[in-house]
Amino acid sequence: MEMDWHRIFFSDHPYSFFIEILIRTPLMFLAVVLILRLTGKRGVQQLSIFEMVMIITLGSAAGDSMFYEDVGLFHALAVFVVVLIAYRLIIFFIAKSEKIEKLLEGEPxxxxxxxxxxxxxxxxxxxxxxxxxxxxxxxxxxxxxxxxxxxxxxxxxxxxxxxxxxxxxxxxxxxxxxxxxxxxxxxxxxxxxxxxxxxxxxxxxxxxxxxxxxxxxxxxxxxxxxxxx
Known part of the structure; x- marks a missing residue:
């Protein structure tokens, strides 16, 4: 039985899609870094629950667009923009309302x-x-x-x-x-x-x-x- 090495290493995609992944990955990586940089400097142990959800959402959108050919980069970037806007709105409401802060971030x-x-x-x-x-x-x-x-x-x-x-x-x-x-x-x-x-x-x-x-x-x-x- 002859081994199908192309299917094993490249699935059913053409060789050219491998080059495309090499382009998609650094672009999405830089986009994630930029979005997280815009949210502010916080360590992992300082993240609240909704911030962890935000990061998971960004990771999912970035990961899919890195190696799924049917996911366009602009689609992923649109997710990033919406998540960033939602994050900024939540931060605004947290600053205005103690009840919302306790609801989203919890309390000691x-x-x-x-x-x-x-x-x-x-x-x-x-x-x-x-x-x-x-x-x-x-x-x-x-x-x-x-x-x-x-x-x-x-x-x-x-x-x-x-x-x-x-x-x-x-x-x-x-x-x-x-x-x-x-x-x-x-x-x-x-x-x-x-x-x-x-x-x-x-x-x-x-x-x-x-x-x-x-x-x-x-x-x-x-x-x-x-x-x-």
Missing amino acids: LYLLRDGRMCVNEIGGSEMGADEFFGELRSQSIEHLGQLRYVILEDTGKLSIFYQADDEVKAGLPVLPDDYNKKSQKIEQKGLYACARCGYTQMLQHADITTCEYCKNTEWVKAIDRKRIV
């Missing part, structure tokens, strides 16, 4: 206050507990008592505010070896942290103790080590 959410997690946000639609603990571990945090506040910004980035060394208190450990020792049964008297919200409480020997804040029944021995940077 507290994930932790004074060593205790905000359970309505963690474990819900905003961020899971495992993901939250992973982010804290990446910042060399061992337990929640080392923290004053943690805020989820509208860009998806965490802003972390630490306790001063002399104000660190016992809190829920986030290291897997410590956290996985959680249990409903309290074997010995001591200071424990709720495994769900981080609330700390001095507990006596008991089979089941319910957290007064989140009604959870699993507890972990609280630790109070200071943060080492």
Whole structure:
């Protein structure tokens, strides 16, 4: 069976379309760079949801016009212009209305206050507990008592505010070896942290103790080590 090398490497297009792609690609690449330059200087972590949608839209329009012969370059450029105009209009309305800004860009959410997690946000639609603990571990945090506040910004980035060394208190450990020792049964008297919200409480020997804040029944021995940077 003879191999059809032309079909393998060039599909059913003529060789001349390969040269056309070499022309289309840099033109569309420069067009995308120009449009993004006109939207302003922002890093990837600073992008809001609607800005990410804008970039995906530009990428789709640019990509299709780079190697689909039935998509004209002016069609893609028309998409670029419309997207840029829509972006500028949205920015204008965001500057005029706080409600529109919250709707399109979201608002900062507290994930932790004074060593205790905000359970309505963690474990819900905003961020899971495992993901939250992973982010804290990446910042060399061992337990929640080392923290004053943690805020989820509208860009998806965490802003972390630490306790001063002399104000660190016992809190829920986030290291897997410590956290996985959680249990409903309290074997010995001591200071424990709720495994769900981080609330700390001095507990006596008991089979089941319910957290007064989140009604959870699993507890972990609280630790109070200071943060080492």
